[in-house]
Amino acid sequence: METDLVMLLLSSALLTISSITDFRRKEVPDFLTNTFILFGILSQLTIFLSTWNWSRLIWVTISSTFSIAVGMLLYFSGIWGGGDVKVLAACALLFGYVGEDELFFLKFFSNFLLVGALYGSVFFLLVFLRNFSKISKERKIANFTLIILIFLSSLLFSDFWYMIVMTGFLIWLSLNADWVENSMKKYVEIPKLTEGDWLVRPVRYGRIVVEPRATGLTREDLRKLKKLYRMGRVKKVLIKEGVPFVPAFLVAFILTLIFRDFLVLKLVTSSLVVSP
Template sequence: MVLDVVLSVIALIVLFIASFCDWKTREVPDWLNYGLIFAALGIRSIFSIKLGWNILLSGALGFLVFFLIAMLFYRLRQWGGGDSKLLMGMGAVIGISLPFDSSSLSLLWFFFSLLFLGSIYGLCWMFYVAIKEKKVFLKEFRSQLSGWKTQVGLGTLSLTFVSLGLVQTFLWYFAIFPIVFYYLFNFVTAVERSCFVKDVSIDKLTEGDWLVKDVIWDDKVVLKKKTLESDDLKKLYQLKAKVARVTIKEGIPFIPSFLLAYLMLLFGKDLFTWFLGILF
């Protein structure tokens, strides 16, 4: 369908530009996110005149579902404003086809792909940062591993699986999972504390940074810890002469995960079939 091609091309262009901006500046322009939302709904409106209003309703439903999810993730401080707005735009692009059929699940498939590929991408990025900042990372990582609570927890889990393995032999294979989880959890925590939490000047703040400490001036809290929005940045810029530095946790440039997930949605089935063809 021509509509699908037009929406896909626009989405890919926006995702490529947004990924580049996120890599370079850790910030995605609002006009790009809002542009995707209005373009997707506008194009659907034009096509719906000839093809029926289900075309527009499909995009509106997709936008609404991802709007609710984006707000949830934003309130939980898992995503910044740019990620949330882009998710809404992708909801308008992908939509929920009406009447319901197998293609109506494309929105769900994209979201799960985003979470899965985003996790892999996030871990790869953390490994890159850990290698780049290996001195400060290793110091924090060793400190994490030396904690008696985590060692006791690891020992308890491993002992549990070993005991169960005496009853069911196949459970021996699962004994490695507590060890992997233990080191992975401590690795992620060490990277966040040593490489992502920083004291920076207000000039270097960007929308989406996580403020991990309240900003205090003259014994008053002028800004509570939160994900920074454009209004917060304006407020902090006004206090630049009074507040020298603030403590933030930098986020991972997550937008490339959107691009990977959308490519998976468009070509994943063909790639999976091709891979099975090679194996069998």
């Protein structure tokens, strides 16, 4: 029990520090995630050799394998950065098994999907409002019309207001997705680029070519761009900022500690009980 408490405290520290750096700098330092991953591996091995708890070892292995598989899928799809993958892997190693609760990590990941969807939607909305003055007149009219339709439909069909609002919000997201994505693109000076930044347009000069890729800029790409910068050929490049997802990990972790349950199932069960 004391071991689990220590692991949970370390997880809290990892997620808190990572959330702050991810939100402020849009990146998570490698030394931070690598340190916690290494500590997680050594800790779990030490615990196993001292307790021979095969159940713990198996579930930590399952959680770690699952986190790496999902993380790499999202990474190569261009949805997550490398820092997000490493944070998830570190979490699996630190709390893949907590207090005889084999499903703790799966509960955490399930809750993250729920929190992540809400968090991503709120982040999307904030980006939209922050750039509202740049929106065209036609788009403003379309958005206001949609909001009025959602409001009137909710009044007319009050028994289904939550379904109408959710459907309307999804329509609003799809209507503005491209515009919000474009508003998250900005020009950055080459010396300020970091590994993993998502390049929007290819950079070509002579034999030097840097192509956009789903996994972001590599060290070799940065070397080429810095060479062009020193030559005075390219000063800035257009990159796309990603959504800092680590804070959603932190919120999901806190909720999982509090409820120790799959929140989606809890919400569905509650709605069924309330429904006549």
